[in-house]
Amino acid sequence: xxxxxxxxxxxxxxxxxxxxxxxxxxxxxxxxxxxxxxxxxxxxxxxxxxxxxxxxxxxxxxxxxxxxxxxxxxxxxxxxxxxxxxxxxxxxxxxxxxxxxxxxxxxxxxxxxxxxxxxxxxxxxxxxxxxxxxxxxxxxxxxxxxxxxxxxxxxxxxxxxxxxxxxxxxxxxxxxxxxxxxxxxxx
Amino acid sequence: xxxxxxxxxxxxxxxxxxxxxxxxxxxxxxxxxxxxxxxxxxxxxxxxxxxxxxxxxxxxxxxxxxxxxxxxxxxxxxxxxxxxxxxxxxxxxxxxxxxxxxxxxxxxxxxxxxxxxxxxxxxxxxxxxxxxxxxxxxxxxxxxxxxxxxxxxxxxxxxxxxxxxxxxxxxxxxxxxxxxxxxxxxxxxxxxxxxxxxxxxxxxxxxxxxxxxxxxxxxxxxxxxxxxxxxxxxxxxxxxxxxxxxxxxxxxxxxxxxxxxxxxxxxxxxxxxxxxxxxxxxxxxxxxxxxxxxxxxxxxxxxxxxxxx
Amino acid sequence: xxxxxxxxxxxxxxxxxxxxxxxxxxxxxxxxxxxxxxxxxxxxxxxxxxxxxxxxxxxxxxxxxxxxxxxxxxxxxxxxxxxxxxxxxxxxxxxxxxxxxxxxxxxxxxxxxxxxxxxxxxxxxxxxxxxxxxxxxxxxxxxxxxxxxxxxxxxxxxxxxxxxxxxxxxxxxxxxxxxxxxxxxxxxxxxxxxxxxxxxxxxxxxxxxxxxxxxxxxxxxxxxxxxxxxxxxxxxxxxxxxxxxxxxxxxxxxxxxxxxxxxxxxxxxxxxxxxxxxxxxxxxxxxxxxxxxxxxxxxxxxxxxxxxxxxxxxxxxxxxxxxxxxxxxxxxxxxxxxxxx
Numbered sequence: 001x002x003x004x005x006x007x008x009x010x011x012x013x014x015x016x017x018x019x020x021x022x023x024x025x026x027x028x029x030x031x032x033x034x035x036x037x038x039x040x041x042x043x044x045x046x047x048x049x050x051x052x053x054x055x056x057x058x059x060x061x062x063x064x065x066x067x068x069x070x071x072x073x074x075x076x077x078x079x080x081x082x083x084x085x086x087x088x089x090x091x092x093x094x095x096x097x098x099x100x101x102x103x104x105x106x107x108x109x110x111x112x113x114x115x116x117x118x119x120x121x122x123x124x125x126x127x128x129x130x131x132x133x134x135x136x137x138x139x140x141x142x143x144x145x146x147x148x149x150x151x152x153x154x155x156x157x158x159x160x161x162x163x164x165x166x167x168x169x170x171x172x173x174x175x176x177x178x179x180x181x182x183x184x185x186x187x
Numbered sequence: 188x189x190x191x192x193x194x195x196x197x198x199x200x201x202x203x204x205x206x207x208x209x210x211x212x213x214x215x216x217x218x219x220x221x222x223x224x225x226x227x228x229x230x231x232x233x234x235x236x237x238x239x240x241x242x243x244x245x246x247x248x249x250x251x252x253x254x255x256x257x258x259x260x261x262x263x264x265x266x267x268x269x270x271x272x273x274x275x276x277x278x279x280x281x282x283x284x285x286x287x288x289x290x291x292x293x294x295x296x297x298x299x300x301x302x303x304x305x306x307x308x309x310x311x312x313x314x315x316x317x318x319x320x321x322x323x324x325x326x327x328x329x330x331x332x333x334x335x336x337x338x339x340x341x342x343x344x345x346x347x348x349x350x351x352x353x354x355x356x357x358x359x360x361x362x363x364x365x366x367x368x369x370x371x372x373x374x375x376x377x378x379x380x381x382x383x384x385x386x387x388x389x390x391x392x393x394x395x396x397x398x399x400x401x402x403x404x405x406x407x408x409x410x411x412x413x414x415x416x417x418x419x420x421x422x423x424x425x426x427x428x429x430x431x432x433x434x435x436x437x438x439x440x441x442x443x444x445x446x447x448x449x450x451x452x453x454x455x456x457x458x459x460x461x462x463x464x465x466x467x468x469x470x471x472x473x474x475x476x477x478x479x480x481x482x483x484x485x486x487x488x489x490x491x492x493x494x495x496x
Numbered sequence: 497x498x499x500x501x502x503x504x505x506x507x508x509x510x511x512x513x514x515x516x517x518x519x520x521x522x523x524x525x526x527x528x529x530x531x532x533x534x535x536x537x538x539x540x541x542x543x544x545x546x547x548x549x550x551x552x553x554x555x556x557x558x559x560x561x562x563x564x565x566x567x568x569x570x571x572x573x574x575x576x577x578x579x580x581x582x583x584x585x586x587x588x589x590x591x592x593x594x595x596x597x598x599x600x601x602x603x604x605x606x607x608x609x610x611x612x613x614x615x616x617x618x619x620x621x622x623x624x625x626x627x628x629x630x631x632x633x634x635x636x637x638x639x640x641x642x643x644x645x646x647x648x649x650x651x652x653x654x655x656x657x658x659x660x661x662x663x664x665x666x667x668x669x670x671x672x673x674x675x676x677x678x679x680x681x682x683x684x685x686x687x688x689x690x691x692x693x694x695x696x697x698x699x700x701x702x703x704x705x706x707x708x709x710x711x712x713x714x715x716x717x718x719x720x721x722x723x724x725x726x727x728x729x730x731x732x733x734x735x736x737x738x739x740x741x742x743x744x745x746x747x748x749x750x751x752x753x754x755x756x757x758x759x760x761x762x763x764x765x766x767x768x769x770x771x772x773x774x775x776x777x778x779x780x781x782x783x784x785x786x787x788x789x790x791x792x793x794x795x796x797x798x799x800x801x802x803x804x805x806x807x808x809x810x811x812x813x814x815x816x817x818x819x820x821x822x823x824x825x826x827x828x829x830x831x832x833x834x835x836x837x
Contacts, residue, residue: 181810
């Protein structure tokens with residue numbers, strides 16, 4: 001009974017705060033509405049017994065949203081959120097697409113023949129889920145993770161306008177780098 | 188005996204204990220300050236209560252163009268995060284909730300302070316506040332990875348994310364002795380996440396109070412209380428993670444937990460008194476270039492130790 | 497039962513101290529009084545309940561004080577310590593006024609009424625709060641970001657009296673800076689520190705820098721030693737305390753790390769200003785008696801150097817650089833920095 005109530009609150013809360021992202025008129029509030037939506041989703045994941053994943057959703061989403069807030073506020077028009085603003089572009093098209101996707105997914109919930117639950121839940125559901133999703137491809141998945149990470153680092157390195165020749169001079173002989181604001185280690 | 192869950196009536200005990208410890212930290216800070224000023228340190232015992240009285244009478248401030256919702260929410264979030272985080276910290280052998288992922292839960296609640304301080308700084312519509320909020324984000328991005336790896340070391344040593352298991356794994360040797368680098372990094376990041384002492388730049392005097400520059404009255408009181416509760420929480424969490432939890436001779440376990448917590452808290456208060464602020468543009472590089480590799484090597488050492496043990 | 501009065505009587509006051517040019521003596525007296533009574537100094541008007549103006553505010557500083565006064569939440573009291581010897585009496589009276597609950601209630605009601613009146617008048621404005629939007633410009637990485645016009649000082653804690661640094665900031669990085677003196681005195685340009693122990697002058701500059709550097713305990717002890725020297729206490733106990741304090745500050749690796757490499761002034765600057773922030777504060781603490789530029793020429797040079805040194809720095813560095821230049825605004829007379837007198 002309690003679980004049903006918590007689930008209902010989280011489900012409605014997640015959808016409502018997700019909708020609020022497009023209703024509030026400030027970038028900061030939109031960010032935190034999105035964060036609230038993720039937190040509700042995280043609680044729903046907790047209900048499934050996937051405590052590790054649920055808490056991880058909370059942890060990662062708070063950090064991610066804070067970093068996102070910085071970039072959104074930095075790059076968007078009207079950053080201070082003082083003037084009313086809108087997150088919506090192409091209102092009719094967007095509404096049609098999102099309603100269609102929602103109906104499709106909702107239909108899936110009703111129409112797919114879900115298997116009956118059999119046996120007891122495993123001792124460590126997060127572990128079991130990982131096995132079920134990745135199975136024998138665990139090594140490949142871990143390597144892919146490393147490659148993704150290396151790609152992000154490489155992309156950042158390529159994107160920065162200042163390279164080592166700017167910092168250490170054309171023959172790389174400068175002892176201390178020439179940075180607009182120096183770091184803490186003098187290298 | 189470790190890892191039992193307390194009855195429900197014990198839940199209100201958590202904020203009460205955090206408040207008491209936080210009050211002690213505030214009084215200790217006031218005493219050290221009084222000594223530096225050449226005044227009698229005895230008056231310091233009542234100093235936090237007197238300041239609370241002042242803030243209770245002070246009126247709340249309204250700022251033109253402020254995002255009042257986020258502003259108030261930010262201040263209230265800090266004590267809430269402290270109490271939620273403390274749910275997994277055992278007193279003696281008993282925690283309110285010994286979650287199977289207690290260490291990650293603590294980490295998640297601690298990260299809520301990022302959101303709280305940013306909201307505080309943003310909501311007040313002031314340059315000081317905004318810069319203070321951003322400073323805390325830089326601080327967070329600097330301390331968070333070393334902090335996570337320090338937590339990982341403790342969890343790795345126990346082979347479990349359950350706080351009770353981490354305590355049980357320290358029966359022979361405390362993790363503070365087994366993984367000193369992780370413990371040191373934990374203490375540094377503990378001060379950073381409570382924006383305390385050398386990591387107080389987000390609320391620094393050079394920014395006229397930074398993220399809290401525009402707070403007054405009860406709003407400032409809630410944040411101040413929350414900050415000391417948070418400091419108490421990070422000190423209390425060091426005990427099960429690195430200092431053997433409730434282990435100790437003669438006295439009952441809960442006395443040992445409290446004594447060790449008070450010790451760590453006293454150390455943090457003293458460090459806050461003795462150290463100047465760390466500038467974030469400098470600490471960011473030091474954290475990523477020094478602390479992250481140090482904690483990674485520490486994790487490697489712990490992993491090897493666990494395998495050959 | 498009057499709970500408000502009961503709580504107020506238990507509260508320890510928190511004063512926001514603003515110093516006018518030439519008010520150094522009054523500031524030192526107020527600071528010493530606050531320290532001895534165990535009262536606090538506020539970092540911003542929002543947390544203060546007492547506004548203390550030190551020295552004689554000029555026509556230009558008075559509106560600044562009025563704005564600070566408007567930002568104080570209340571209960572609040574305004575005090576003026578024109579001369580050093582009046583500091584104790586002024587603070588006593590201010591405290592008594594603060595405890596007058598009836599008067600404080602009247603003040604609060606008047607303000608609420610005035611605020612309601614203003615809200616009615618300004619109804620239907622376009623900008624929320626009547627605030628203009630920030631304009632935008634390129635930052636050092638070529639991104640178009642907000643530019644805010646922020647004025648640092650003259651009402652800022654741990655800041656040279658009367659100094660106003662008008663800046664354009666993007667994020668917390670200063671892009672443009674202009675120095676102005678609020679209330680520079682015509683003719684009369686005698687520094688408070690003339691005839692005082694040079695060591696006390698360096699201690700005053702050092703405690704100011706320590707406060708900005710986020711080391712309140714060391715700053716407080718520095719003040720205590722400064723006051724002792726100014727009172728003429730030079731016994732073995734004071735000297736021993738001074739030696740230990742100096743040693744602790746000089747040995748602080750963290751402080752050196754935070755201040756090294758900032759605000760580098762080259763060889764054309766006066767000898768007392770050369771080097772980076774760490775060099776400057778080290779000279780003050782030199783036992784062989786280096787002292788800060790409490791002289792007219794060095795202070796003028798410091799004010800001229802200031803804008804060039806702070807551009808491109810973030811606010812924490814700007815505060816440290818200003819504190820390390822420590823211009824004695826009382827000594828420069830009617831000086832308009834930048835040569836446009």
